[in-house]
Amino acid sequence: MADALAEITKRSAYFQQIEEDAQKYSKAITELKAAISTFKTKDMAELIKFHKHVESILEKLTDETQVLARFEGFPQKKLEALRTAAALGSKLNGVVSELTNWKVEPPIGQLLDRTERYFNKIKGDLDALERTKDEESKKFQSHNIDFDFHILVQIKELMVDVSSSCMELALKVDSPMN
Incomplete structure (x- = not known):
């Protein structure tokens, strides 16, 4: 046989x-x-x-x-860790780029709706990542990949910046002086 x-x-x-x-x-x-x-x-x-x-x-x-x-x-497990880390890095860099280039402009209703939808979407991802980051970090480090999870702080700071900009615009638009 x-x-x-x-x-x-x-x-x-x-x-x-x-x-x-x-x-x-x-x-x-x-x-x-x-x-x-x-x-x-x-x-x-x-x-x-x-x-x-x-x-x-x-x-x-x-x-x-x-x-x-x-x-x-052939280092198959390290290849998998590289792929996972690179995909996560690319995804998080994409979020940073999106937030950095966020257009804060009227109409305010659409802006707030769009911002809320995006924040809700990435908040779920960030929460899940916060829960697993220690485990992921250990896995990456076991393959000599020191993943910079500080990017999560950067994303949260950018979310605050976008929120602040939206609120400033809302106050300007709704201000009786305008």
């Missing part, structure tokens, strides 16, 4: 493609294996840049899991 399965696998176009990928990208994957294993950072921009580099190589593979399984000792 094992021989029959091996023969079928050998003839499968899918498994032949995986073998071709393993050979074709062997040098790049071996270099990537070493780079991921030794990667260490405290800088979120560097983390995101490194993640993009890793993905630019892995996206070429027919089946990433099958190809990487042919490279003994």
